[in-house]
Amino acid sequence: MGPGPSWDLAYDVQLMFSYPFMVNAFRAGTLVAVIAATIGWFMVLRRQSFAGHTLAVIGFPGAAAATWLGLATGYGYFGFCLAGALVIAALPTRTGRTASAEQSAVIGTVQAFALALGYLFVSLYKGFLSGMTNLLFGTIVGVTDTQVLVLLVSAAACLGVLIAIGRPLLFASIDPDLARSRGVPVRKLGALFLVLLGVAAAGTSQVTGSLLVFALLVAPAATAHKLTARPAVGIALSIVLALLATWIGETLAFFTVYPIGFWVTTVSFAGYLAACLWRAVGVRAGRRPRLEAPAATPAGART
């Protein structure tokens, strides 16, 4: 992307930030990492990671349509992801084995159709086929000041809501039945959380692309869940990991020809793998202090 590194760290960082587009990429990436890691921690706890993936995929036709209509892609991502979240939240919960087989067929069809629709918008907007790779696999160029502002506002709103509902949401995610009996509005919280997830998925898509959101939305949170069961420590760890993955990914994407989608997924995956190994070694050595995940019950896991 940019020039090759000189291996003088201070000089390289200075060089990178002398490009305004890299400054914006880091601003956007930092905001997205914080929100994705926080919402992602709850998402992994609630076993809704495929809902996050589906929402991100639904964002792709939104971004493609926005480009076709001459709007910023960010609006397309947010519009479609939020609409998708509202639809999923409104759908009735179904249970049972056949229902889940049917559900996965529905989700699969919806995802494939969303991608096909995105492809339609991409081909309607001729000459944009190279830009499609950016929508699907992420890019570090082209983040505008307005987009950073939109991300900042949505991240602040998301975190504000999450702080307000965090405690009951945690309760409802760990033991929905008990929470319901104590008067916690489990279903309403679930619907509200899906909307937050829609915002997080839309934001993450703008960094990693629609197809690679797992790298920031799931992997850092899952790594944190492997290492600690304590919510505050877990969320903090998840944020640190997501920030590291984003910053390392953006830096490597700047200094090499390989795009950010590859670097972010690789860094996140390496972290997750290391956590799995660390746990496996710890279990074998017989020390297994408080590592058990708090939730064994899928909490109304609607994907």
Added chain:
Amino acid sequence: MIAWSPGAAVPDPVSALAQMLGHPFIVHALVAGTAVAIVSGLVGSFVVLRGQVFAGDALGHVAYTGAFAALAVGLDLRIGMFAATIGAGLVLGLLGGRSIADDVTIGTVFSWVLGLGVFFLAYYTTHASNSNGTANVNVLFGSLFGISTPAMWTAVAIAAVLVIAILTIARPLLFASIDSAVAAAAGVPVRALGALFLALVGATAAEASQIVGALLLFGLLAAPAAAARRLTPDPWHALWLAALLATASVWTGIVISYAAPTLPVSFTIMTVAAALYAGSFLRHASTTADNGAVRAGVK
């Protein structure tokens, strides 16, 4: 917009059809598309029955990465696709027998695999001297209208092998899919069968990637099969109905895209398949009766 000849003011359907079939690329698309649709319908029936739609999605990612890994080292992309998807299918099948690994691990692994595909794409586009600029779009979303005669016959031959393979294992596979414990007790090699089946899904994914693309193929696996399952309680009827619906989706998609060239053919095929599935919800099929009939069908 409309592709029939400007001379005919009111084109009659027969001559319009004859003219459409006069284009070799349409004939190639219809022949290869039909072959792939039949395989997708048959394999998709089992994918939906076994609740493995996401495995189809994952194998689509693997097909993408395999294709670009092959291109990056200078091989034909189909070799990379088939090697990667069949290998990944076997691994998934052998691992999956022990425990259904959680969503998070599967999702993270396959997200990284796709990231690796992006790496190979960048490597290929920066290093290959004669890099094909449309390869990325073709692998992601298919290139049904760009199929050459040899590619068509290859697709048909591979489809024939896959159809024979799936029909050979259909009966024990159905038994194992519906009640694996009873099937295992009756001497069916449930785990080997599961791995073999996922290898077949992998080969189907590689085959279907050329038609509708690596990103859309699991829609072609899931939608016609799930629609067929809603329309008939008999698993054998559903199997063939799925193949029929997939074929209908491909044919209708090709005709629509031919008549309205602004609509890409993989979009029209996917839209018809999704519409058929949505339509099947209008017919209420009792899922409990479904299960009973499935059991009866095995005995």
